[in-house]
Amino acid sequence: MTALKNTFRELMQYPSAMIGAVTILFLLGVAAYALATIPYDEAVRLWRGGEDVWYQNPKYAAPSWYNLFSKTKKPISFKVSTTEGDMTKTVTPASADISAVNIDYSFEYEYDTPPQEMTLYFTTTFEKKLPFAAITLLTPDGRKVKIANIAVDRKTTYRTSQDLKLQKTLKTEKVMNALFQNPDTGKVAKGTYQLVIEGTTFESKSDMDVEFVMHGDLYGLAGTDKYRRDLFLPLLYGTPIALAFGLVAALGTAFLTMIIAAIGTWYGGWIDELIQRITEVNLVLPFLAILIMVGTFYSRSIWLMLGLTIALGIFGGSIKSYRAIFLQSKEASYIEAARAYGASSGRIIFTYLIPRMIPLLIPTLVSSVPGYVFLEASLAVLGLGDPLLPTWGKVINDAFTDGALYQGRYYWVLEPAVLLMFTGLGFAMLGFALDRIFNPRLRDI
Amino acid sequence: MSTESLTAPTKDSPIPKKISANSAVIRVAKFTAIRILTMMITVAIGVYLTILIANMGGYVDTIMRNEIREGTTMKILADPTLRNITPEEKQKLIQKKIASEEKRLGLDQPFAIRSVRYLGNSLILNLGRSLHMTSDHGSKEVRLILLERLPATLLLAGVSQLFLFFGSIFIALPLSRKYGSWLDKLTIALSPTSAVPGWFYGIFFILIFAAILKVLPFGGLVDSPPPTNSFDYGLNVLKHLILPALSLIVSAIFLSIYSWRTFFLIYSSEDYVEVAKAKGLPPRDVENRYILRPTLPTIITNFALLVITLWTGFTITETVFVWPGLGITLFRAIGAYDTPVIVGSTIIYAYLLALTVLLLDFVYALVDPRVKVGAGSPQ
Numbered sequence: 001m002t003a004l005k006n007t008f009r010e011l012m013q014y015p016s017a018m019i020g021a022v023t024i025l026f027l028l029g030v031a032a033y034a035l036a037t038i039p040y041d042e043a044v045r046l047w048r049g050g051e052d053v054w055y056q057n058p059k060y061a062a063p064s065w066y067n068l069f070s071k072t073k074k075p076i077s078f079k080v081s082t083t084e085g086d087m088t089k090t091v092t093p094a095s096a097d098i099s100a101v102n103i104d105y106s107f108e109y110e111y112d113t114p115p116q117e118m119t120l121y122f123t124t125t126f127e128k129k130l131p132f133a134a135i136t137l138l139t140p141d142g143r144k145v146k147i148a149n150i151a152v153d154r155k156t157t158y159r160t161s162q163d164l165k166l167q168k169t170l171k172t173e174k175v176m177n178a179l180f181q182n183p184d185t186g187k188v189a190k191g192t193y194q195l196v197i198e199g200t201t202f203e204s205k206s207d208m209d210v211e212f213v214m215h216g217d218l219y220g221l222a223g224t225d226k227y228r229r230d231l232f233l234p235l236l237y238g239t240p241i242a243l244a245f246g247l248v249a250a251l252g253t254a255f256l257t258m259i260i261a262a263i264g265t266w267y268g269g270w271i272d273e274l275i276q277r278i279t280e281v282n283l284v285l286p287f288l289a290i291l292i293m294v295g296t297f298y299s300r301s302i303w304l305m306l307g308l309t310i311a312l313g314i315f316g317g318s319i320k321s322y323r324a325i326f327l328q329s330k331e332a333s334y335i336e337a338a339r340a341y342g343a344s345s346g347r348i349i350f351t352y353l354i355p356r357m358i359p360l361l362i363p364t365l366v367s368s369v370p371g372y373v374f375l376e377a378s379l380a381v382l383g384l385g386d387p388l389l390p391t392w393g394k395v396i397n398d399a400f401t402d403g404a405l406y407q408g409r410y411y412w413v414l415e416p417a418v419l420l421m422f423t424g425l426g427f428a429m430l431g432f433a434l435d436r437i438f439n440p441r442l443r444d445i
Numbered sequence: 446m447s448t449e450s451l452t453a454p455t456k457d458s459p460i461p462k463k464i465s466a467n468s469a470v471i472r473v474a475k476f477t478a479i480r481i482l483t484m485m486i487t488v489a490i491g492v493y494l495t496i497l498i499a500n501m502g503g504y505v506d507t508i509m510r511n512e513i514r515e516g517t518t519m520k521i522l523a524d525p526t527l528r529n530i531t532p533e534e535k536q537k538l539i540q541k542k543i544a545s546e547e548k549r550l551g552l553d554q555p556f557a558i559r560s561v562r563y564l565g566n567s568l569i570l571n572l573g574r575s576l577h578m579t580s581d582h583g584s585k586e587v588r589l590i591l592l593e594r595l596p597a598t599l600l601l602a603g604v605s606q607l608f609l610f611f612g613s614i615f616i617a618l619p620l621s622r623k624y625g626s627w628l629d630k631l632t633i634a635l636s637p638t639s640a641v642p643g644w645f646y647g648i649f650f651i652l653i654f655a656a657i658l659k660v661l662p663f664g665g666l667v668d669s670p671p672p673t674n675s676f677d678y679g680l681n682v683l684k685h686l687i688l689p690a691l692s693l694i695v696s697a698i699f700l701s702i703y704s705w706r707t708f709f710l711i712y713s714s715e716d717y718v719e720v721a722k723a724k725g726l727p728p729r730d731v732e733n734r735y736i737l738r739p740t741l742p743t744i745i746t747n748f749a750l751l752v753i754t755l756w757t758g759f760t761i762t763e764t765v766f767v768w769p770g771l772g773i774t775l776f777r778a779i780g781a782y783d784t785p786v787i788v789g790s791t792i793i794y795a796y797l798l799a800l801t802v803l804l805l806d807f808v809y810a811l812v813d814p815r816v817k818v819g820a821g822s823p824q
Contacts, residue, residue, distance in 0.1 A: 016634060277487070284491030284795040288760055289787065290498055292779045297501040370640035378642065378761045382776060396648070400765075405648075405656045406663070417648055421641055428640030432633075 010437045017433030023426030031240035043237045047229065047390040054228035056211075058116055061219035062411050063231075075111040075216030082209045083123075089209075101131070101199035101208045109140075110190050113217065114180035120197075121211040122156040129202035136198070140191025141182045145170075152199075152208065223411050225395070226402050234390035235415055241391050242373045242423060245306055249372035253313035254365045260314060261322035262353045265330055266345060275319070282315040288378075295384035302386035305379060309372065318364070322357070329356060359438045367431030370424035377420055392416035480806065484799040485568075488792075492567055495791045496560050499784045503556060508782055509576070510552060517542045550576060563788060570796075572789040577781045578774075587789040591771065597666055598770035601686065601763070602755040605693035609701055610751055612694075614744065617705030618732055621713060624706070632702050639700030644761040647692035651765075654688060661688050664767035689766040693759065708743065712736050741812045749801045749808075753794070 011017045038046075046053060056079045064076045082089040082103055093099040124131050135147040135158070148163055150156070160166065161175040170178040182189040199208045222231035264275040294308055329335070330353070338348050379385060380393025381400065399405075399412040500506065521527060521539050530538075547553050551562075566573055572587035580590045620629055654661040662668070662685050672678045712718070718735045726734075737744075760772035767773075771790065778786035 016637070020637075277483075280483075280487045281491045281494070284488055284791075284798060285494060286775075286791050286794060289775055289779065289791065290495070292760075292776060293498055293501070293787070296779050297504055297782070367640070374640075374642050374645065378644065381644065381761060382764060405651055408656065410652060410656070413648060413652065417645065420645065424640040425637055428637035432637055 007437060011433060014433040014436070016429040020426045020429030020431075020433070023422060024430060027239055027243060027423055027426065030236065031243050034236045034240050038233075038237060043233065043390060044388050046233055047237075048388065049229075050227065054224075054230070056213045057219055057224045057228040057230060058215035058217070059224065059226060059228050060409060060412075061215075061217060061224045062409070063221055063223040063415075064218045065221070066218050066411070072112040073110065074113055074218050075109070075115045075214070077115075077214060077216040077219040078107070079211065079213040080105055081121075081211035083211070087210065087212060091207075097202055097204055099201050099206075101197075101201060103197040103199065103208075103210055104194060105212055106192050106194045107214075108191070109180070109188075109193050111216070112188055114176040114188055115214050115216045116161075116176065117215040118160040118176075118195075119213045119215070120158040120160075121213065122152040122158065123209045123211075124152050124154055124156075124201075124207065126154075126201065126203050126206040129206070131199055131201040131206055131208050133200075133208070134198045136196045137179060138194040138196065139179070139182075139189050140193065141184075141189040143183075145179060147179075222415055225398055225412060231395060231412070231415060234392065234395050235419060237390045238392040238395070238416065238419070241302065241389055242376065242420070245302065245376045246369040246373035246423070246427070249306055249309050249313070249375075250365050250368045252310040253316070254318075254361055254368065256310065256314045257316060257319050258322055258354060258357060258361060259349075261319045262326055262349045262357075264319075265323050265326035266349050266353065275315070279315045279317075279319050282312065283317070285312065287312055291379060292382065292384060295379060295382075300384050300387055302376065302389055302391070305376070305384075305386075309375065325357065325360070326353060329353060363431050363435035363438050365431075366427055366434055369427040369431075373423055373427075374420065392420050476806075477803075480803055484803060488795045488799050489564065489568060491795050492788065492792050493560070493564050496563050496784070496788055499779075499787045500556060500560070505782050505784065506552060506556065509550065510547070513543055513546045513550075513552075517546060563784075567788050567792040570792070572792070573785050575778075575786050576783045578778060578783050578786055587785050590774065590786060591789060591793070594769060594771045594774045597768060598763075598772065599755060600682070601689055601693070601768055601770060602759065604686065605690040606751050606755060608690075609694050609697055610748060613698060613701035613705050617702045618709055618736070620702065621706045621709035621736075622728065622732070624710060629706070632699060632706065635699040636703040637700075638695075639697055641696060642761070643693040643696040643759060644765045645692075646696050647689060647762055647765045650688045650692050661685075664689075664765070666769050685768075689762055689768055693762060708740065709736055712740050715739075739813075742809050745808055745812065746805060749805055753798050753801055 011021070034043075058077050061077060062074075067073050067076070080086040087103055087105045089101065089103045091099055091101050120135065122133065130151040130153060132149070133152050134149045137145045137147055139145065146169075147160060147166060148158065150158065160179070163175070166175055167173055172178050180188050195212060197210060201208060220230055220232055222235050224230055260275060264272040290312065291305060291308060295305065298304075335348060335352055338352055343352075376385075376391065377393030377396065380391055380397045383397060383401075385391055385394040385397055393416070395416040396413055399409070402412075404410070404412040518539055521535060521542065527535065527538070544553070551559050572591070574585045575587050575590060578590055579585055580593045582589070582593070584590070620626075620632065623629060651663055655663040664685070666685055667678065667681045668685075672681050713736050715735075718731060721731050721735045759770075760776050762768070763770045763773040764776060775787065775790045778790070
């Protein structure tokens with residue numbers, strides 16, 4: 001316990017170690033939050049979901065904070081609906097059957113460019129007679145534009161910019177420009193817009209609900225990709241996956257390697273010989289090529305890749321350095337004492353040989369995490385990422401295959417890249433400081 | 446100058462010199478023979494495992510059979526010159542074509558036999574012909590495919606790794622004598638940046654220099670169409686080389702300097718270095734004779750391992766920069782289920798590794814008088 005306290009006190013003296021530790025704690029917090037809010041299956045369903053899940057989002061939208069760094073303010077997407085109560089809906093019965101459903105929504109529009117699209121998703125209930133809706137837009141410069149008069153079926157989608165009738169009345173194909181620009185100045189009219197839907201139902205049990213979605217150029221905290229998916233999902237959910245991959249691979253490889261090295265040195269003879277020969281064969285095997293082959297031919301599951309990484313990593317080069325240290329500590333007097341009182345080989349290996357090594361192991365372990373986190377990302381960049389899970393590497397791969405850098409969609413690549421870098425540097429900084437604390441030869445240097 | 450007396454005290458040997466020389470030759474020969482044998486066995490096992498993995502328990506065979514069936518059937522059904530023959534004859538023709546194609550690819554024999562034949566051939570460096578891939582000149586010889594890609598990989602890996610190696614040693618050596626200075630502290634502070642791999646810096650460099658500043662190309666080896674005269678061609682290649690080489694260098698340089706500096710520091714705190722300093726030798730002599738010389742074995746090992754990595758190329762960096770080297774070729778070979786190319790690339794890597802390890806044993810004995818070839822590992 002005091003040893004732990006001392007270590008901690010020493011760590012406090014390294015600012016980089018503290019930055020690293022805080023980064024790791026933050027990432028662990030994010031991972032816990034992600035797992036608590038989105039169950040595994042839900043994350044997979046959302047990530048694999050197509051238009052039906054993500055229809056409310058614009059394509060290729062940059063994140064909302066883009067406006068902070070740009071002179072021309074671009075519109076931020078939003079969605080409102082009567083069912084969730086953020087759009088006001090009043091039903092006034094006019095007679096036994098007929099009633100008026102008035103829905104309206106006012107929104108502030110302080111941007112410099114018109115939005116991409118305004119879409120209305122109607123959901124109605126009726127027996128025979130279709131309800132009717134008259135849609136109007138009131139602009140801040142005092143115009144009142146009649147957008148459409150339509151009969152709405154049970155599920156009706158109305159896309160403003162694709163309405164041919166509206167294009168004709170506005171005498172332009174750029175409906176959004178005509179709606180949002182002041183015809184006198186040609187600039188976007190800023191202020192409060194009001195969307196008014198005057199609906200009429202013709203049956204006593206008939207009802208109408210609307211979802212209003214505006215596709216701007218920006219969306220949410222992280223933006224969206226080619227498939228309208230909110231990038232916040234993979235960025236958030238990629239954290240537990242990256243950490244799990246990195247930590248499990250680092251821990252698994254380090255401990256198994258050490259146990260094997262300890263067994264080899266303790267028993268010696270043909271066991272030791274065999275372990276050394278396996279290490280040499282393993283050195284010849286092309287590690288990345290094998291991962292790529294298994295990914296291409298067999299399965300791209302991240303858990304299989306994890307298992308394979310550990311399996312190929314166990315007999316790595318570090319087995320030799322562990323062996324050298326075990327050979328020394330094998331001759332120590334406390335081992336002799338243990339042998340004298342009749343301790344079994346297993347007991348000596350697991351309670352005397354290995355625990356002494358753990359302080360030496362910790363820095364290596366922490367420093368090796370980034371390598372594995374980036375390995376997962378590397379496989380994803382080669383197109384061998386897990387097909388189901390949202391990961392950071394997968395986002396980079398999607399962006400690359402879509403030519404995001406050529407098209408200037410930097411946010412798509414930068415967001416996961418910065419997170420990866422953050423993770424890598426966090427572990428590396430902590431591991432570095434730990435190395436200097438636990439490794440007496442480096443202490444004064 | 447008697448450095449030996451400080452590092453390895455010479456003992457008067459009681460054995461006459463002639464006999465010891467003779468026994469040394471025998472010892473070295475025996476050691477070499479055993480070493481070569483074990484190396485060969487290691488390489489053979491490693492390569493055979495790769496062959497097994499590249500086949501995935503017959504899965505790849507099934508894929509190839511299906512591809513042949515589909516391809517041949519389509520070809521014959523679409524062939525206008527064969528329109529007049531009867532369907533039965535057509536079927537017969539298809540079967541015959543499939544059989545001959547399978548024979549060409551060796552699929553008519555069971556995998557166990559094929560794999561052993563593969564192994565034998567690759568061990569004698571008879572790399573054979575690829576299944577699908579062709580070199581830019583249209584050849585299917587695996588040897589030619591690999592040779593064609595070698596210059597690009599050697600250029601990228603060679604430039605970046607040699608720069609990295611010598612650069613970091615030459616920066617680290619003076620740095621180790623000035624430890625505690627702000628430059629030293631900066632190196633320590635920056636060394637965690639090496640946790641991030643080269644391709645990753647590559648993304649940022651592409652973003653900055655290609656996408657935003659538009660001064661360097663996004664990737665590739667030369668512009669398309671390539672310049673006609675060879676001087677411009679060379680310049681153009683160099684221009685394309687900057688970003689991938691820079692990202693490989695940046696990703697490793699600080700850690701490399703840090704570890705060399707630490708390594709030199711450990712050696713420069715030895716007593717004999719203090720003695721040399723106390724004698725008033727100039728710093729350059731102290732560095733060259735008392736610090737560099739005892740660390741030579743480690744420097745050579747690192748250099749040898751570096752030479753090996755040149756061969757594997759940097760698959761992901763090459764992919765990100767679309768650099769037509771060996772790494773990207775291996776990746777494409779796997780994607781095309783082209784076992785001969787995969788195995789060919791592996792065997793050459795394995796041989797180079799084995800050869801390097803073997804040579805290192807002798808080089809150690811040459812540069813370090815304390816090490817004797819075949820005398821068992823020092824305690």
